[in-house]
Amino acid sequence: MQQDTVYSVVVPLYNEELVIDESYKRLKEIMDTTSEGYEIIFVNDGSRDRTREKTEKICSTDKNIKLVNFSRNFGHQPAITAGMRVSQGEAVIVIDADLQDPPEVIPEMIEKWKQGYDVVYGKRAKREGESFFKKLTAGVFYRLLKSMTSIDIPVDTGDFRLIDRKVCDVLNSLPEKNRYVRGLVSWIGYRQTYVEFIRQERFAGDTKYPLKKMFKLAFDGITSFSYKPLVMSGYLGGISFFIGIIMLIMGLINSAAKGLELINFQFLISVDLIMFGIVLFCIGIIGQYIGRIFDECRGRPNYIIENIVNKRGE
Incomplete structure (x- = not known):
C-alpha cells in the first residue's frame, strides 16, 4: 500500500455519462480539502454510453484517478467489490456517482473515523426528488430485510459509507459470489456509527436500481444472512x-x-x-x-x- 494514499473513494459507474464530470468535480473539491493523499477509483461496470470515454479523459489529466473497466456488465455489488480490492487507502469510501448521496458528507465520515470508528455509514434522514412509490418500496425493502435477516443491518442506509482498511481486507477475503456488501459489513462487526444526511434528487439520468433490481438485492440480502x-x-x-x-x-x-x-x-x-x-x-x-x-x-x-x-x- 502506498503510504501517501490515506483515502480511497470507490465509485461504481453504469451509463453515467451525464453525471461523471460533475461527480468528479465535487469529489475532487471535497477530497482536496482533506490535505491528505487520496485516490478516486471509478469502476466502469460495462457502460454502453460514453462513460468510459469521458472517465478516461479525466484520468489523463489527474493521476489521482483510477478507472477499472469490466469486460461487461456484472452489477453494482461486484463493482463495489472490485473497487475495494484495487484500493490502497487506509480508509475506503464507497459512494454512487449520481450525487444522491452528497460528497459533502464525506468530511463528517472522516472525522468519525479519526475518532476511532471502523465503519461510518450514511443514514438517510430524508429522501428528496423521489416518487411516493419509490419511497414506499424502499421503506418496505429495508424493514423487511431487517426483520428477515439474523444480523443487525441498519435501515435507511445504502452502500454510502467509510470503512477502515482492516475491515476492507476482511471483506476482500470473503469468497462468496452473491455479495450483499452492506450486509457483509454489518456481519463483520467492529466499531460502527453513522452520520445522517438528506438524500438529494438524482443529478441527471435514470435510476440504476429499478424495482426488478431491488427485488434481486432483497433476495441476495435475505438468502445471504437468513434461513x-x-x-x-x-x-x-x-x-x-x-x-x-x-x-x-x-x-x-x-x-x-x-x-x-x-x-x-x-x-x-x-x-x-x-x-x-x-x-x-x-x-x-x-x-x-x-x-x-x-x-x-x-x-x-x-x-x-x-x-x-x-x-x-x-
Whole structure:
C-alpha cells in the first residue's frame, strides 16, 4: 500500500455519462480539502454510453484517478467489490456517482473515523426528488430485510459509507459470489456509527436500481444472512395441511346436509389451487437457496477486469 494514499473513494459507474464530470468535480473539491493523499477509483461496470470515454479523459489529466473497466456488465455489488480490492487507502469510501448521496458528507465520515470508528455509514434522514412509490418500496425493502435477516443491518442506509482498511481486507477475503456488501459489513462487526444526511434528487439520468433490481438485492440480502424463509415455508406447509383438512371436513358436512355429492368438482379445484400454490411458493424459496449454492460451487469470479487506467498511479 502506498503510504501517501490515506483515502480511497470507490465509485461504481453504469451509463453515467451525464453525471461523471460533475461527480468528479465535487469529489475532487471535497477530497482536496482533506490535505491528505487520496485516490478516486471509478469502476466502469460495462457502460454502453460514453462513460468510459469521458472517465478516461479525466484520468489523463489527474493521476489521482483510477478507472477499472469490466469486460461487461456484472452489477453494482461486484463493482463495489472490485473497487475495494484495487484500493490502497487506509480508509475506503464507497459512494454512487449520481450525487444522491452528497460528497459533502464525506468530511463528517472522516472525522468519525479519526475518532476511532471502523465503519461510518450514511443514514438517510430524508429522501428528496423521489416518487411516493419509490419511497414506499424502499421503506418496505429495508424493514423487511431487517426483520428477515439474523444480523443487525441498519435501515435507511445504502452502500454510502467509510470503512477502515482492516475491515476492507476482511471483506476482500470473503469468497462468496452473491455479495450483499452492506450486509457483509454489518456481519463483520467492529466499531460502527453513522452520520445522517438528506438524500438529494438524482443529478441527471435514470435510476440504476429499478424495482426488478431491488427485488434481486432483497433476495441476495435475505438468502445471504437468513434461513427464515425456509422455516416459514415449513410453517406454511403445515398450516396449508390443516386448512385442507378443515375444508375437507366442512365440505363433507355441507354436502351431506344438503344431499349433494360428497366430493364435487368446485371443491376439488379450490383445494388443489390452494395446495399447489403453497407448494410452488415453497419450491421457489428453496430454489433461491439452491441457485446460490450452485453459484458458489461453480467458482466463477464475481467480475472480469478488462484493464485499469492509471494503475499504481502511473
